[in-house]
Amino acid sequence: SQQGEEDPQALSIQEGENATMNCSYKTSINNLQWYRQNSGRGLVHLILIRSNEREKHSGRLRVTLDTSKKSSSLLITASRAADTASYFCATDRPMDTGRRALTFGSGTRLQVQP
Amino acid sequence: GAVVSQHPSWVICKSGTSVKIECRSLDFQATTMFWYRQFPKQSLMLMATSNEGSKATYEQGVEKDKFLINHASLTLSTLTVTSAHPEDSSFYICSARDLGTRHQPQHFGDGTRLSIL
Numbered sequence: 001s002q003q004g005e006e007d008p009q010a011l012s013i014q015e016g017e018n019a020t021m022n023c024s025y026k027t028s029i030n031n032l033q034w035y036r037q038n039s040g041r042g043l044v045h046l047i048l049i050r051s052n053e054r055e056k057h058s059g060r061l062r063v064t065l066d067t068s069k070k071s072s073s074l075l076i077t078a079s080r081a082a083d084t085a086s087y088f089c090a091t092d093r094p095m096d097t098g099r100r101a102l103t104f105g106s107g108t109r110l111q112v113q114p
Numbered sequence: 115g116a117v118v119s120q121h122p123s124w125v126i127c128k129s130g131t132s133v134k135i136e137c138r139s140l141d142f143q144a145t146t147m148f149w150y151r152q153f154p155k156q157s158l159m160l161m162a163t164s165n166e167g168s169k170a171t172y173e174q175g176v177e178k179d180k181f182l183i184n185h186a187s188l189t190l191s192t193l194t195v196t197s198a199h200p201e202d203s204s205f206y207i208c209s210a211r212d213l214g215t216r217h218q219p220q221h222f223g224d225g226t227r228l229s230i231l
Binding site for chain 1: 157163209
């Protein structure tokens with residue numbers, strides 16, 4: 001299965017700084033999604049950006065999408081210790097059944113130091 | 115908001131035991147649920163897609179007889195790891211998508227940590 005790549009794999013910053021994570025993918029997409037995972041827990045959806053959108057905001061989150069480069073970035077501004085988690089991008093892909101499934105990137109582990 | 119409940123959250127058992135994991139959508143119906151496996155510090159890998167009323171669709175390399183999936187209703191899918199061995203130890207996560215929200219986010223359970231001794 002196709003899998004996106006994210007960089008950096010790990011990021012450690014101080015509280016108040018901004019955190020930027022990047023994601024690249026391989027196929028054409030309808031949308032790209034970002035999820036957060038606290039250690040040992042399930043995933044929480046953060047934001048969805050459609051293929052015809054270039055930028056989207058949600059609170060302290062800013063997502064960009066460049067379909068020509070097949071890449072996306074997630075920016076978390078004014079980070080907090082509670083933002084410490086792993087962040088994954090995910091793209092929808094069609095399956096043989098006609099349904100769609102998510103393919104996840106490799107993830108970025110973010111550590112925000114208080 | 116939509117909630118997916120996954121049970122149990124933690125299982126420790128002896129090698130050779132079969133383990134059943136349940137995934138329930140609590141306030142919406144899902145014809146399709148997804149089962150993922152995640153190793154430490156790695157990404158989620160799709161194992162299979164659970165289809166209500168029909169056979170599950172397995173990803174390449176996933177043993178159908180090893181990982182039995184049943185999707186008997188629009189709110190419940192189960193994954194049974196048969197004759198589990200230490201190499202099956204992992205974090206298993208299910209997700210579901212609300213009917214009629216084809217391009218909307220999936221909702222994830224909190225995962226099941228399976229440890230086989």
